[in-house]
Amino acid sequence: MSTTTPRWQRKGIVIMVTVLLAALAFGTTTRTWLNVTLPAANVVTPDVAVSGSDAATAVTAFAVVGVAAALAAGIAGRIARWIISVIIVVSGVGVAVASSRIISDPLQGAAGAIGKAIGVSSAEGTQVELTPMPYAALAIGILIALAGIWLALAGRHWTTSRRYAPTAEPGDAAPDTGAAAEGTGAAPGTSPDARNPKDAAAGPPVDEIDSWDRLTRGEDPTDPK
Incomplete structure (x- = not known):
């Protein structure tokens, strides 16, 4: 009697969802996270848009690790999948923590961009506005961590494909030495030199x-x- 693997345990679905989440986390870093308004007296252009890759470089790094680990899970063995699951959980937590720091202190995340604009990391009268991207990255980071736990649970039921060298089938017959001996007059089973x-x-x-x-x-x- 054949059993059907539940949908939530299927390798393709688990890996695809995990890769998609990590890719979404990386995608948020390409968007604007912070809109900075500098004192007009200090710069000609007071408005500065800070992307996620500049505000939270750790999010980019953790997202890349998550993508690579999820792809590696497709060819990993049982023990390696447990290790990969831990890596994915850590990457998700890293994305969430880095995003929460920007949410709690946006001025600190914009310090680099402010320093490039006016030469100092902060100035009186500077205003920093958050976009929805840090909140999205925080939610995605939590989902990535949950996906790592999901992979650990579902991966217990995955099978690892192996390649073996071809072996002789039970029905394969041994070479017929009798036919070769007919033309020589020798008895079957004798060596060629004797025939x-x-x-x-x-x-x-x-x-x-x-x-x-x-x-x-x-x-x-x-x-x-």
Whole structure:
């Protein structure tokens, strides 16, 4: 009686969802996380948009790790999948923590962009506004961590494909020595040398190189001696 693997345990679904979540976390870092308004007296252009890759570089790194780990889970063995699951959980927690720090202190996340604009990391009158992207990254990070736990539970039921060298089938027959012995008059099962003593005395066949060497020594290459 065949059993059908539940949908939530299927390898393709688990890996695809995990990769998608990690890719979404990476995608948020390409968008604007912070809108900074600098004092107009200090710069010509007071408005600065800070992307997630500049505000929270750790989110980018953890998202890349999550994608790589999820893809590796597809070819990993049982023990390796447990290790990969832990890595995915850590990457999800890292994305969530890095995003929460920006949410709690947006000015700190914008310090680098402010320093490039006015030469100092902060200035009186600077205003920093959060976009929805840090909140989205926080939620996605939590989902990535849950996906790592999901992979650990579902991966217990996955099978690892292996390749083996081809082996002889039970029905394969041994070479028929009887037919070969019919033309020689020898009994089946005897060795080739016993069936044809003349061929045995002739020795191994002579190739072109041996023939040339024997000719240079003045010998007859056709002589079996």
